Amino acid sequence: MRYRRREGSARRLSNRDFLVGSRLMLPVAAGDVLDGMVFGTLAAAAGLGRLAPVVMSATSFSGSAQYALLAVLRDHGSIGAALLAAAALNVRYLAMSAAVVTSTTGSRWLRAARCLVLTDESWAVTNGSDTSADAGRVLVGAGLTELLAWTLGTAVGVIVGTGLGGTSQLGLDAAVPALFLWVLRGQLTQRRDVAAALGGGVLAAALVPVAPPGVPVLAAGLAAAVWGACQAPSKGSTAVTGTAGSRHRREPGG
């Protein structure tokens, strides 16, 4: 309900929220260009041609799922295996998109459309943005910026290849975990947030050696969600109704 208050200047604010997301994503997008170049180079080398890898980046927009697909196509494996991998890798988006849509405005279809550009990074940026911004609009700004960088990088990769050893040579591979850490820092306001974070981190670490990629993160989120749902206070005893997700921790001043 807190979004009702500012309907008068909604248009100006919506553009601002979009730019907030875009600006926060820029440093990470630089790494995405390089990552895209590496993917494009490898995909072209695997015999996928020049167009298909770029279309993949623009439509799947998921590095992990695309590498799984690349491996299957290169080894002439079944498409079913690629689909299963893509589903397992990205099922965490269900929880992430749910967290975004509980703190944004708009119709069901508009919210779904905004979530089309959801990635780990754009979702994290949305959580890290100020609560006075509309989560859905921040997500679109951040997500489109990243989509552009990733697709552009892929196009460069398939056409000219890459002389670089990828993000790991430059240290850019540390940018993404550093982004997640920066966002997490702003989320830890109560003792149980810290407990959930520690538990999630430990669970994910324990599962990495034994579970398929993507599952450790999903399991951490699910376990904490179950814990949170079980702790839900009885109706009416809390002030959270009307705001949502976790972004209400830092209320906008005034």
Add this chain to the structure above:
Amino acid sequence: MTGIWIATGAVAAICTLMRVSAPLLLGQRQPPRLIHALELAVPALLAALIVTATFGSGHRLVIDPRLAGVAAGGLVALARKPLLLALVVAVATTALVRALT
């Protein structure tokens, strides 16, 4: 060649499905229990992403220069400095440690 395009379309469909299912199913509803569940799921998801992006290397957990960069970026985050500074410090530290080792 056709197989490549079928696979490309199918994987794109799966990725899209994972992104839009929750908003389409939830609509305007905001069940209190879901809100409470997500409150704790968000820090847990972030922590899990930090762990996998910092230590993950396929199915193994490794300690490499990424850790130094993430730790340095974490100090910047602790000091409540801007995101850009945290990222620059993390990337520069990782590159430096990698160049020295």
